[in-house]
Amino acid sequence: MKVRILVTGATGYIGRACVRAFAAAGWTVRAASRAGDSVEGAAEGVAIGALSGQTDWTDALCGVDVVLHLAGVAHRPQTEDRTYRDVNVDGTAQLARSAVRAGVLRFVFLSSISVHGRRPGGGRIDEATPLAAEDAYGRSKANAERAVADAAAGERMTWTVVRPPLVYGPAAPGNFRRLVGLVRRGVPLPLRGAKAPRSYIGLDNLVSALICAATHPAAANRAFVVADDEDVGTADLIRLISDAMGRPARLWWIPEHLLRVVAAVVGRGGAAERLLDPLQVDCRQIMDALGWQPPLGLREGVRRAVLLK
Structure with missing residues (x-):
């Protein structure tokens, strides 16, 4: 039986590449976006409207085994802290809680290397590097990571976080x-x-890492930096x-x-x-x-x- 995956942000730059790659690997892909637009490789599209703490994920999550959460607000000039919180934090928390209720087995969240902040003096960033985001975007991603882990705590659903650079x-x-x-x-x-x-990190390399995060048993309840x-x-x-x-x-x-x-x-x-x-x-x-x-x-x-x- 094919594994069923919900990809949020499926009409975005990374989302479209992920939909094609997962479909090519034999997965049944449901593409979630604001308007439910069709995406190459997806078995179906589903409209979820605006991403927030009130988004209704019931239909989108029905029968889904894995969630790949890519949707969110990225670096945008003049974006208010509240928008980052409403979309990236509250929207992610709502999806994670809904995924637990729907019986999802793995939740993969695309975060950002920004959660670690800058290291002007040099030194490599790895998973042990403290979270020290310096802007609203990085803070929202770090808080979203915590929201996913909190939602899955003690539940059947496992989570994996992937933190890429540019x-x-x-x-x-x-x-x-x-x-x-x-x-x-x-x-x-x-x-x-x-x-x-x-x-x-190249787009093909990131997609490869996300597929690995969605499938490998050892990825459960862990965060990874990639490059x-x-x-x-x-x-x-x-x-x-x-x-x-x-x-x-x-x-x-x-x-x-x-x-x-x-x-x-x-x-x-x-x-x-x-x-x-x-x-x-x-x-x-x-x-x-x-x-x-x-x-x-x-x-x-x-x-x-x-x-x-």
Whole structure:
């Protein structure tokens, strides 16, 4: 009998890739989204409306064995703390409690490396690193993790949390897409000195880790950080993007402190931190416990992200 999985946020960038991958692996996929739009690979779509502490999950969870919860509010300028709490925390708690009542066996929650905060002085982040989120988004993800664990405590349902760094892939949102667009247009970038090593994860690698989290017995009631097999500075990431396009990397240098000042003045201080600060992830635990390995290396992942639509 096929395993039945509910994927929330199924029409999103990561959601669509997960629906296709789980369906290709033989799962019966129910795609949950605000309007219940059809998604390639899904056996059916279900409309759940707005994600909140009052969302009715009864129909969406009927007959479901596994929940993959991807829906939520990510980094958005001017988003109020209350919105993060209502959607990411209360909405996740409501889904987790509903999943317990519906007899779901495994709840997989996509969190974020942001729950650990920044480590400007270096040092790798692993599962033992304290939760020290520094913004409303990271705090909401950390609180949502606790809500899932609390809902499952003493119940049959187990949970798994996956914490990725920046996710890149074809048409990825955020900083990666902006970098690709700038390189494609030949815009000179003042990031030659951005050499602090950073971890990333390709979309294919993240989907692979989520499938592992949904299926492996040893993933029960554990949180895992995940990343690609190589760390690079932003300057080298730009060079990889340029190489994949067959274009020159038009990098030039200005002092890092000046970049940070300018970014702060124009309200992009957070974006500058994500380009300039070190952020390295040690994902040996998921490799040792679940036998997971990223299917694609960084260079191949970037090549596919740039060239595929």
